[in-house]
Amino acid sequence: MSFLQARLRSPEQFAAMQQKLRLRRESNERYVAICGDTGCAAWGSKNIRAVFQEKLDNLGVKEIAIRFTGCLGLCEYGPIVVVFPGEIFYQRVKEDDVEEILRETFLKGKVIQRLLYEDPLSDKKYVRASEIPFYRGQKRLLLGKHWKIDPVRIEDYLAIGGYSAAVEAFSGLDREQIIEEVKKSRLRGRGGAGFPAGLKWQECYETPADKKYIICNADEGDPGAFMDRSILEGNPHSILEGLLVGGYAVGAEEGLIYVRAEYPTAVEKLKLAISQAEELGLLGDNILDTGFHFKVSLSIGAGAFVCGETSALVASVEGRVGEPRQKPPHLAENGLWGKPTVINNAETLANVPLIFRLGSEGYGRIGTENSRGTKIFSLVGKVNNTGLVEVPLGMTLREIIFDIGGGIKEGKKFKAVQTGGPSGGCLPESLLDLPTDYEDLNASGSMMGSGGMIVMDEDTCMVDVARYFLRFLKDESCGKCFSCREGIGRMLELIDDICEGTGSPGHLEFLQEVARAVKDSTMCGLGQTSVNPVLSTIRYFEDEYRAHIEESRCPAGVCKDLIRFEIDKELCNGCGACLKSCPAEAIEGERKKPHGILDWKCTRCGICLETCAQGAVLKK
Amino acid sequence: MINFTLNGLDVAVEKGFTLLEAAKFYGIELPTLCYNEALSPYGACRLCLVEVGIPGRSRLVSSCTYPAGEGLYVRTHSNRVIETRKLLIEMYLATCPGSKTIQDLASKYHVTRVRFKQKHEECILCGLCIRMCREQMQAKAIGFVERGGFRRISTPFEKKSEECRLCGGCMYICPACQARCQGPQEKSAVCNACLNLSPPCLERFDEMMCYMDPCVACEQNSRGEKSER
Ligand SMILES: Cc1cc2nc3c(=O)[nH]c(=O)nc-3n(C[C@H](O)[C@H](O)[C@H](O)COP(=O)(O)O)c2cc1C
Ligand code: FES
Numbered sequence: 131m132s133f134l135q136a137r138l139r140s141p142e143q144f145a146a147m148q149q150k151l152r153l154r155r156e157s158n159e160r161y162v163a164i165c166g167d168t169g170c171a172a173w174g175s176k177n178i179r180a181v182f183q184e185k186l187d188n189l190g191v192k193e194i195a196i197r198f199t200g201c202l203g204l205c206e207y208g209p210i211v212v213v214f215p216g217e218i219f220y221q222r223v224k225e226d227d228v229e230e231i232l233r234e235t236f237l238k239g240k241v242i243q244r245l246l247y248e249d250p251l252s253d254k255k256y257v258r259a260s261e262i263p264f265y266r267g268q269k270r271l272l273l274g275k276h277w278k279i280d281p282v283r284i285e286d287y288l289a290i291g292g293y294s295a296a297v298e299a300f301s302g303l304d305r306e307q308i309i310e311e312v313k314k315s316r317l318r319g320r321g322g323a324g325f326p327a328g329l330k331w332q333e334c335y336e337t338p339a340d341k342k343y344i345i346c347n348a349d350e351g352d353p354g355a356f357m358d359r360s361i362l363e364g365n366p367h368s369i370l371e372g373l374l375v376g377g378y379a380v381g382a383e384e385g386l387i388y389v390r391a392e393y394p395t396a397v398e399k400l401k402l403a404i405s406q407a408e409e410l411g412l413l414g415d416n417i418l419d420t421g422f423h424f425k426v427s428l429s430i431g432a433g434a435f436v437c438g439e440t441s442a443l444v445a446s447v448e449g450r451v452g453e454p455r456q457k458p459p460h461l462a463e464n465g466l467w468g469k470p471t472v473i474n475n476a477e478t479l480a481n482v483p484l485i486f487r488l489g490s491e492g493y494g495r496i497g498t499e500n501s502r503g504t505k506i507f508s509l510v511g512k513v514n515n516t517g518l519v520e521v522p523l524g525m526t527l528r529e530i531i532f533d534i535g536g537g538i539k540e541g542k543k544f545k546a547v548q549t550g551g552p553s554g555g556c557l558p559e560s561l562l563d564l565p566t567d568y569e570d571l572n573a574s575g576s577m578m579g580s581g582g583m584i585v586m587d588e589d590t591c592m593v594d595v596a597r598y599f600l601r602f603l604k605d606e607s608c609g610k611c612f613s614c615r616e617g618i619g620r621m622l623e624l625i626d627d628i629c630e631g632t633g634s635p636g637h638l639e640f641l642q643e644v645a646r647a648v649k650d651s652t653m654c655g656l657g658q659t660s661v662n663p664v665l666s667t668i669r670y671f672e673d674e675y676r677a678h679i680e681e682s683r684c685p686a687g688v689c690k691d692l693i694r695f696e697i698d699k700e701l702c703n704g705c706g707a708c709l710k711s712c713p714a715e716a717i718e719g720e721r722k723k724p725h726g727i728l729d730w731k732c733t734r735c736g737i738c739l740e741t742c743a744q745g746a747v748l749k750k
Numbered sequence: 751m752i753n754f755t756l757n758g759l760d761v762a763v764e765k766g767f768t769l770l771e772a773a774k775f776y777g778i779e780l781p782t783l784c785y786n787e788a789l790s791p792y793g794a795c796r797l798c799l800v801e802v803g804i805p806g807r808s809r810l811v812s813s814c815t816y817p818a819g820e821g822l823y824v825r826t827h828s829n830r831v832i833e834t835r836k837l838l839i840e841m842y843l844a845t846c847p848g849s850k851t852i853q854d855l856a857s858k859y860h861v862t863r864v865r866f867k868q869k870h871e872e873c874i875l876c877g878l879c880i881r882m883c884r885e886q887m888q889a890k891a892i893g894f895v896e897r898g899g900f901r902r903i904s905t906p907f908e909k910k911s912e913e914c915r916l917c918g919g920c921m922y923i924c925p926a927c928q929a930r931c932q933g934p935q936e937k938s939a940v941c942n943a944c945l946n947l948s949p950p951c952l953e954r955f956d957e958m959m960c961y962m963d964p965c966v967a968c969e970q971n972s973r974g975e976k977s978e979r
Contacts, residue, residue: 434897451894456793456815609894609901612874613796616841619899620866640865647837650810650830651796 137411139419141301144293144412151289160236161195163212163277167363168356168395169205169517174225178209181228194236197280200364201356203273203517204264207247212259212277219259220245250514251536267534269496270520271504272480276364281399284406287367293412295486296374300422305335308379312482315490316502321347321438321475322551322579322655324501324568327482330472333462334380337470342382345466346373347443348389348396348476351435352551353602355582357506358476360518362389362396365480366403370413370426372479375486377424380472385426387476388443390433400428435552435606439654440473442608453608454654475580477506498524501567505578511547511585512539521566528562531585542587546670550579552599552606553659555666556592575666577659591688592671593678597625599663607656614657617648621664630691633679642668687749690734694750697738699724701746708738708747754822769813769824770798778826781835781855783842783925784876785814789885792877796838797855801825810834836861846871851925872926875901879920889913892920 138144164170164179179198186194202210207221213235220231223245234240246255247262256262259277279286287293299308313328334342346369350358361369373385389396404426407413415423429447436442437452444466446452465471481503485493494502501523507530510516514536521530527547531537538544546556549566555576557564564570568578586595600622609615624641627633645661652658668675677683684692697708697717702724709717709725716732719725727738739747751762756776763772768791773780783795793815800813804823810831825831839859842852844866852874856862877894880903884890891914895904905911 436897456812458817458819605898607898609875609897609899610792610794610877611796612794612842612876613838615875615898615901616845620841620844623867636865643837644841647834650834651799651838653793653796653812653815 137409139411141297141418141420144297144418148288148291148294151285152291155289158193158195159215160193161197161214162231162236163197163199163202163214165200165202165208165210166198167201167205167360169201170208170210173208173222175209177225178211178223178228181225182232185229185232189232194232197278197286198282199279200276200281201273201360201518202276203519204247204262204515205517206515211245214277217258217260217277219247219256219262221247249536263536264515264517264519264534267525267529268520269504269522271484271496272361272365272368272477273506273518273520275368276360279365281364281366282402284367284403284410287365291487292367292483293371293374293407295483296371296378296412297418298486299375300378301418301420305379305381308375309335311490312379312485315485315493316500317478317481317485317493318501318568319475320477320481320505320580322577324578327474327478330462330474331376331380333460334382334470334472337462339470341384341467341469342380343466343469343471344373344377344380344382344385345443345447345471345473346385346387346476346479347438347440347473348387348393349431349438349443350390350393350476350580351433351438351606352580352582354510354584355508355551355580357508357518357581359393359396360506361476361480362393363399366396366399367407368480368483369400369476370403370407372474372482373426374413374424375482376472376474376479378422380470382472383423383425385424386429386447386466387426388429388431388437388447390431392433397428397430404428434608435602436608436654436656439656442654443473444471451608453610454656456653477581496522498565498567500569501578505566505581507566507581507583509535509583509585511583512542512587512590513537513585514539524565524567526563526565527557530566530583531562535585538585538587542589544585545588545590546586546592546595548576548584548586548595548599548663549582550577550662551582552602553577553656553662554579554582555662556586556595556670557666558670561670575669576662589686589688591629591684591686592667592674593625593628593684594686594688596663596667597622597629600625600660603656603660607660611652611654611657613648613651614653614660617644617652617657618660620644621648621661625664628675628678629684629689631678631682631689635679637679638668638672638675693734694729695727695732695734695736695738696748696750697725697727698746698748701744703744703746705743707741707743711737711741713737752818752820754818754820754824756824757826763818767818769800769802769811769816769818769822772818773800773813773826780813780826781839781859782814783851783855783874784878786878786881786923789878789881791815792881795874795876797835799831799835799838801828801831832859835859840864841866842874845869846874846926848872849874849926873903874926875903876925877903878923878925879903882919882923883914887915887917887919889915889917891915 164175166175182196209223211220211223234242241257248255259265278290309328309332317327318324348358348362377385431437431446434452437446439454440461442452442454461471497503504520505523506518506520509519519534544559546558548554548556557576561574571578604618607614621644624637645664649658649661674685677685682692687693704722706721714731714733716728717725752765753762781797783797784792791814793812798813799810801808802811802824839855839861843856844864880892883892891911892903892905
């Protein structure tokens, strides 16, 4: 790419180059997007790419590009291959299919029916990606770019208008204007608390200092969440652009991306992106000769959940133990190395270029009054279509879970959805029409958090769910505050009792009392929100707790100490299947005669229930 | 000077004061376990909690680490503070009943029962010893290792430290082991042998912040009954 090698020396040069790239791209939109993200990579997408490359080389075809992209969604149906023009969506593509795709679809323009996505609910086949119900309901302003760019090629990002927001910012706008624009867009932090990004920038901008920092929080410690990773890996330049705009606005000349070591691909992509931007002169000293200096470096975290908290993050970057500290002083006054610092979540920063592209008004039209723009949710659990979904804020939980997610797996009944990551809350069916709005979610005892969304069906025990999240938080607490370290452990102790059937009638009230004290007395967000899984499940599923305590019964049949397996003597034909499969050797019986379970040996693993073809094993 | 409201009084303290220092300066006592005047504040024990902000929009913060700020509205003995603090003390008792400091706190703040399962730990991880070693002895021989429930105090790499001069400063300052309580038996967590103080607050008089029970002035106790004394 000859015209990409030279360092750009002015905004005009930048605009000219971008124009050239755009025209070239528009004149040839023939390419194949192969999803290269973890899910599809596990399905073998790397080999698919290799085969595509080989076949194209053999044919001597140059004008068909291969883009090895970030996550395209619908991870279950990988490897995913999308043919452009036409946006023809092929799923579960195998190496043997490649030649056919090239021959039929690219050369003859024919669609291969066999590879199309078939909706499991309606059995209908779809050709174009945007028609598939999973995508149709979404508004993929951020994720949609993944289809168009190969993250290792800066020219792809430039060709779709990349970096123009940043260049516009530092070549033409005042710092106040930028902050005003972001404030007007009402962009709120996507990392958890939902603090208005513009206000945060303003505070930092207004604090006088010789040096300031801007940090991208890409720690992403919530289990099961991968929206930030998806952006980092699929479109790293959008984060750099967000950092550039933010850095210029607050007056920082140094940006930092704090990313966890468990994200090696993201680290690799970011490193490459930074060096590409530096070579072009979009990062570094005197960018485009505008007098603005900005460098970006990476800081690799060791993966502690608590290091996502801003003051712990700063401690970790400085090489200290990752422990939060009391605020104030806020980071805008006293942050990294004692200097004013802004920390934005990765998704928040990726939204910034969008605001400039759409205009703060255009951007502000998406979403609800208090929650503007789109949000990426990581939709997982007992739902048919799992994966990342990006929707306008304010879409109801029902629309996300049923329209986009395709409803509950195996036709089971919906029971609850857990939003907001490990310290979010569980919301029941009666709240399915709740809009995903920061305030509404908080008021219902859950939160937006970073956008985790775990769907649970009727076979889930809510007490057990609370126990699961408490266990996670107990391990991830930094241990500084007595109330968090000991408090979470004590709540877990009480819940353990309840799950084991040894809870007393006072347990529930006491648990709530402890939860309130922990929430009130802990310093950082981890401890303060650690009680959400407990309080929200008690609030909406109190009956279930009571059944455990008062009747020693687990209604969902999950808590091992409260269930028993029995064999129905009438139904059992003595085939011996259960006897052979029982790992605890807890089943006895002669062939052709009814078997029995030795309760004292049984570990409640449930394997007998799964193996019995007669349906003679009963869970009680 | 920083002007703010402390328990309804307009007060002024020097810039840089924490809320704990300000409260002390005005003669208000707050319990502490991880605080020592000679060491940097750490905010780990959470006993020095105070309520900051106007009722309805307030939150609890550790006063030892919270800087006094212009116009703050601070209450040191609101119901919310007292209830939370009592529960914390109960949790301390359930965790570390062998410490006289904690037993004394229990009596002083009228914690007379323990509903948690009993543990018998030696250390409350307040970090005083670490700060003592680092800040006063300049030795940095000990520090925290691991996190969450596994957190403990140890020497670097868990080896015998060459930095340690065996000065004993860590033991001197430890609130958990410096004075062992003789009172409690293994089975019961609460000693309360030295329970010689009145309950610190009347719930009904939260906003008035009256700590007398029975009240010297109206001779009523916390249940609103006339005192028999
Ligand atoms: C325990 C804890 C963990 C957090 N983890 C993350 C994280 O992994 N990623 C993130 O962006 N924010 C995380 N946050 C939120 C940050 O503290 C902070 O609010 C956010 O990075 C600010 O950026 P935003 O305003 O753009 O959301 C965490 C907060 C807490 C209390
Ligand atoms: S004295 Fe303030 S938290 Fe311990």
